Amino acid sequence: MLPLAYRAFGRAYGPLLRPQRRFVVKLAKNTEEYHASLKASEIVVAKFGASWCKPCQKSKVFVEELSEEHPDLLFLEVDVDELPQIADEEGVNSIPMYKVFKYGKSIDVHIGNFAAESHSRSAGGDKQQLKDLIAKHASQ
Numbered sequence: 001m002l003p004l005a006y007r008a009f010g011r012a013y014g015p016l017l018r019p020q021r022r023f024v025v026k027l028a029k030n031t032e033e034y035h036a037s038l039k040a041s042e043i044v045v046a047k048f049g050a051s052w053c054k055p056c057q058k059s060k061v062f063v064e065e066l067s068e069e070h071p072d073l074l075f076l077e078v079d080v081d082e083l084p085q086i087a088d089e090e091g092v093n094s095i096p097m098y099k100v101f102k103y104g105k106s107i108d109v110h111i112g113n114f115a116a117e118s119h120s121r122s123a124g125g126d127k128q129q130l131k132d133l134i135a136k137h138a139s140q
Helices: 005-016 031-040 053-056 060-069 084-088 123-138
Strands: 025-027 045-049 074-079 097-102 105-111
Touching: 025 060, 031 045, 031 074, 031 084, 045 053, 045 084, 045 123, 053 060, 060 097, 060 123, 097 123, 105 123
Parallel strands: 025 074, 045 074
Antiparallel strands: 045 097, 097 105
């Protein structure tokens, strides 16, 4: 067990000494912010989901990891219940759904439930498909 002085030091300064993870996943709060975000970066990856959707919630960590791997891309999260007009505008009919935009124009789509345990598709394969899709557009 560490002496009391070291434990107090760790509690006080530990968070500053540990490397901080940087997540670049922005939550769109309204339609204006959504449209501005699409134009704010050359490439934007938008994830469409909902707070009640378990696969959407389970994929959150994976999307955050992708945002760390591709810091030059903007990752945008859209709750279809909060912004139904955006969901209609983008043709979202299944969640989670990922759309890649370049200069504000949709260039690719991935619909995937890779976080679910029991599915006919391989969860790892679907994750890899999304990862490859993003890597392809990030390198252009």
